[in-house]
Amino acid sequence: MFTSWAILKKKPKQRHVIGVSFAFAGLVFVGGSVIGWKNSFGKKVKFASKSLLGIAIALCGQFVASIHFVLEEKLMKGVEKPVPPIFIIGSEGIAGIVISLAIFLQITTEFMEKIMDHMRT
Structure with a gap:
C-alpha cells in the first residue's frame, strides 16, 4: 500500500x-x-x-x-511505451535462474569441500 x-x-x-x-x-x-x-x-x-x-x-x-x-x-x-508482460516474466525467470545457480553453486562448493576434507583425514 x-x-x-x-x-x-x-x-x-x-x-x-x-x-x-x-x-x-x-x-x-x-x-x-x-x-x-x-x-x-x-x-x-x-x-x-x-x-x-x-x-x-x-x-x-x-x-x-x-x-x-x-x-x-x-x-x-x-x-x-509499456513493456510487454512476456518480456517482464522472461526477465524475472532469467534473473531467478542466475541467482538460484549462484546460491546453489556456493552451497555445493562448500559442501564438497567439507566432504573432501573429511576424506583426506
Missing part, C-alpha cells in the same frame, strides 16, 4: 487502509505472543530474539515483494 502510494502515486482507499491495519494488528498479536510466551513451568522461553529475527525477516521479504509488484505494474503500464 505504501509503496504503491510512493511509486505509482495511487492514494489508498479506506478499505485498503483497514485491511493493512488488520494485518498489522495480527502481526503485533503474533509477535507479542511469541515474545511473552512462557512454557508450562512458568519460565520465559529463551528464543524470543530468534523469533523476532524471523518476524523481521518476514517483514523485509514482504516489503521487497511489494516493491516488486509495484515496479512490475509501473513497467507494464509504462510512461511512454
Whole structure:
C-alpha cells in the first residue's frame, strides 16, 4: 500500500487502509505472543530474539515483494511505451535462474569441500 502510494502515486482507499491495519494488528498479536510466551513451568522461553529475527525477516521479504509488484505494474503500464508482460516474466525467470545457480553453486562448493576434507583425514 505504501509503496504503491510512493511509486505509482495511487492514494489508498479506506478499505485498503483497514485491511493493512488488520494485518498489522495480527502481526503485533503474533509477535507479542511469541515474545511473552512462557512454557508450562512458568519460565520465559529463551528464543524470543530468534523469533523476532524471523518476524523481521518476514517483514523485509514482504516489503521487497511489494516493491516488486509495484515496479512490475509501473513497467507494464509504462510512461511512454509499456513493456510487454512476456518480456517482464522472461526477465524475472532469467534473473531467478542466475541467482538460484549462484546460491546453489556456493552451497555445493562448500559442501564438497567439507566432504573432501573429511576424506583426506
